[in-house]
Amino acid sequence: MRNYAKHKFAEYYKMCLRGTQIEAPSHLKNREFGFLAFDKTSMFRHKGFETEEALNRSLSVVAPSDAYYSSAFYEHPEADMSKKDWLGADLVFDIDADHIPTPCGKIHDSWACNNCNFEGKGPPPERCPKCGKEKFNSKAWMCDTCLEFAKAETIKLVDMLMQDFGFSESEIKAYFSGNRGYHVHVESKTVLSLDSMARKEIVDHIIGLGFETEFHKLTEGNRVVARTEMPSWRGRIAKGLHLILSRVTLEELEAAGLKRGKARYFDDNRKELLSHLSDKGWLGIKEIGSETWKRIIQLIVHQQSAKIDTVVTTDVNRLIRLPGSLHGKTGFMKVEVSLSGFEGFDPLKKGVVFKEGQVVVDIVEAPEFRIGETQYGPFKRALGAELPTAAALFLVCKGVAQVVNGHV
């Protein structure tokens, strides 16, 4: 059923080879490449390329379902792992809706018990409610909501990279991953040699792990000294406090560990607290003691942190998706987002490669989804549906549709 996908991917890579070639990563000769074949049984790893042309040629021949390159540079990229001689690695980040709790998961994600086929919505439960087994086949989809969540996290991350870490705009590249999130690559000579431990500290800074109020001099005596224009976490706490006073819900406060009474007080006196905060400082509010403030600050840290995949960034031998290549689970392209154009960026438009033609498909089942300006579905056992190429390819890649013979 994936023959159609392989065929379209090959078509794309051939087109690249002849036209605008897929850009090779910097330091091409020192990078390792890995291609995942459509039959899924084999990953060709430890490949190396001398030229951009050779890379493009190989892509067009293999037509991989997914193409990756190493964030690391090696002396011998084609050697076995132990003989590669690591020279350094870019700093990379992955933000995926999988790691962010979103309200839409319940709507478009589903699972089925491998044993009894019992089905449900959202992420799979611990055990099947019907037969008690614990193996599931789960399907995760994407929609505007989860992509927006991922984008918001990415914007926070990029802001930290520039403001806290001082990377320049030219050192940071952001991409739509082609599926449920974004990738951010930092290419800067200064970070190349950082080991995994040092990268872990960068991760902890970004996700706010280990943040302890007492080291941040947020108050002096009775006054709040953190101001929004201050750098790094102090500034973010100040910003977050204003945000919380105007927006947070009673439930969120209780979930953060505030006692009901305190949460009520906070909720009922937002306006007064806000003005109190700007002229008198927070510790001066006798109803809210330092323990409660600590909880509130932890809540702010949680909100202001960027939810990145911690494993990707700390792994100095990671293979990451090649920009310009297609994602095997969607048929979308990993495409760059300019840092200034983030707000208006539409991944479900910019990631589309095939803009022409119609294809007839039999669809098993799919939730509602959007590509470009058009909304599709939901589908349930839709036979002979005629869809634009990108939508058909998307469903085929998702494994829920089959092209009707004679329409390839």
Place this chain on the structure above:
Amino acid sequence: MGESILLTPVDLVKYPFLPEAKKYVAELGIDLNDLGELESIVDRAKVRIAATFEFLAHMQNQAPYKKSEVEIAAFPVAAFVVAGVKDKTLAERYALSEAKKIYNYLLDEKDNVILGIAKFFEWDINPSKQGPFSYTLHFVYYLRNATKGRLVHSPEWKLVNRQLDKGQVSVTKNEVCRLLQEEIKNYIEDRTKEEVTKIPQLLQDVIEEIKAEFLKRKPHLSEFDQKIQAEESEYPPCIMDFLDRTAKGQHLSHAERFTLVTYLLHQGIGVDRIVNLFSNVADFREDKTRYQVEHLAGQRGSRTPYRTYNCSTLQTHGVCVNPNDPVCKRIRNPLTYHLRKKSIKKRE
């Protein structure tokens, strides 16, 4: 390495790892036929090394030798001898003891010496007057050292708890000295791991002597060298949880699998048994699993087994299940859980 600073012989006694020290000794042209001079250098070298493992016979005279050229020359000789012993633990301990000594000297120095030494290591550092902070240091050089030694375990060194503005971390003078200690330790350690050739007879004898004395004391040096293995009932909560879930055929994340496998390998569990553990997992493929376990065991490629992550790392990855366990609160790495548990029991 970076630019040089103007240092007097008195300074060089304190910082004998600097290239200026090497130059100074070379220019003196110490007469290797003058056995008296040579012997005092070798003696001082022995004192330096002995201090690292309480080899008492050589500890009487810790104060620097009155002739600075002898003291300065003793440093490279000591490094050479340690390299000749070829023992990782000794190299580490030696580097640490030298670096600690230097840290204490640095505390009393003025800006120019501190900056000079930092520049030798090519640090991006600048003086700045901002509250209690005397310097700003680029986060790369900060992290390179704040993630080493004991620093990695204390919350005040965590980057998330520092002032970080446009890549620069604010640090006090004391903190700079402490970070330099790590940098220097690393530098000396590298030197003592170099391959040594053409060993003069006099030094060959010293190497043998130090080696014998060190090996005698090595077993008593630290808890870390202990090879007591844990009973299954003494495994930490995270490992118990992973074992439980694996047995039920549930999926473990990459970090969880890595932790479980490296932990079990360190407890002496064989590759076959570990591979079998995963046989219930949905996408189990014996060959793939075996490949990964063997890789972690060091049987493929690198040959050194991977170390289990520290608890703090596992917390980053959301793998730690119970940091509130009373034993967990007192350890840094799951590998020492059972040792700590035993020692707590004993005291009760």
